[in-house]
Amino acid sequence: MKPQGKCAGAGTLVVPRRILLAVLLSSLLTPYSLLVTSPANAEPLVIAASPSMKAPVETLAHAFEGTHPDVKVRVYYDTGLELRWTIAGMENKVGEKTYFIGTGPIHLIAPGGDELLTRLEQKYYVLPGTRRPYAAVPLALVVPVTLVEAPASFEELGKGAKYRIAIADPVLTELGRQTQEVFEALGIVNYVKGRLDVASDARGVLDHLLYGQADVGIIFGPDAVKEQERIRVVATAGKPTFKPTIHSMAMERFCPNRALC
Template identity: 25%
Template sequence: MRWLAISVAIVAVLSSSVSAQPRGELHLFVPCGMIVPFQRLKTEFERQTGIKLRITYDNGVMLVRRIREKGERPDILVAPGELEIQQLLRDGFIDPKSVVTFGTFKLILVVPARNRAGIQSLNDLLKPSVRRIVIADPKLNSVGYYAQQALMNLGLWEKLKGKIVTHWHAQEAVNYVCMGRVDAGIYYATCPFDSAPEKVMSPNYKIVAEFPEGSYPPVKVQAGMLKTSKNKAAAQRFLKFLVEPKTQKLLAELGIPNFKAKAGSIRTNLKGK
């Protein structure tokens, strides 16, 4: 009887341990420029934890709007920079204690393959032959915000703002260059060129310059849990998974370099939607 009682106790402990593990399904909102790495992360996370991931891919601005204006409630929002996360933190949608920084990007200058304006450097943007430079709308997109900050810090913004055109959809801003509709564009180095190449309308582009380190705030690729998450334990487990060494190595291989803490971040009083 004594051995039977011990066996029952062991089974009870093991059962409670198993039941304590996060289970069920998580719904993620992920920018469409990160399809390749997150499809791999989905496979790895599900294999390791048994938790199912349902991922909605869309433009970052649209993901924010779907939460703010359409009432959609994923468990986690992934963002290509701080701007989108800060908008939802300010509006009270995201738990501030949950936010993790799991990657970064560098800014690059891209031109159409033909490069009729003859751009070879950042200073070449000042040439009269350069008429249109596209960036994502800096009020709505992290990549556009960082682009504007870089130009301002390099003393180029005031000189170039008459040439700047913006688009609310970051991916469309990329396609403006690929289609030759502008002379140059400013984007992230690997997103979407490496992390979602199928989203790039044409391979007809060239990278001609990288913005110097320190000319813009460190880009923080982030994720945060919504306060309304129906599976908080699983959401916290996924956020922890994002910064684990094996995941970080995989992300770096798939176009989202690891973030190294540096001074500086977005400090903004965002207004409006």
């Protein structure tokens, strides 16, 4: 199903925005119904997520609350490693469990990468078979909003082009590595080599772009969405040139209401 909504190309969500979380959560197990509809008594649905996934997770949460007024989605953010430690400590505790945010146990886990979910499945901290994709993160070609003449595709960065290109370090960062893969897939590595402005990370790419050190920059879609008042997306890398990073969430083993999830 094609993504819908503003800036869908920069931070692609897997299903239409109004039913994103409704489809995701109801597909994990079965539909549910609740008698209590008062917002004050709304049943909490707790998601433990990585800060890097804040935009898609909160979009999903708002969509789900819109279609399920008797549920309040609460999101707890922490790094992947901290999430792993928190979940392990909570599940391995002997006796009555003390939940880490004071609102009840975790329902769903949405880390910043599927590698962590695989590790959690191996430890049986999340239920096998409950993993569902909820966001696909593409590479975005961006320019300052003031730039009039801009390339319309990654291919236009190649032979004959004069655009200075800000990229993240391909040796030290995942963003840079994926950028390099796109250049190689398009066969433009030798054409862009003398025009690359290498930054330490995505923030550095934006700084170099906005301070005039480069004409275009390449960052992940969600980062482009955050800066849409200062930059605009002119192209996204797609198949077969580039395979977007898929992010999934899964049900925590002690999810208190599996029907809700």
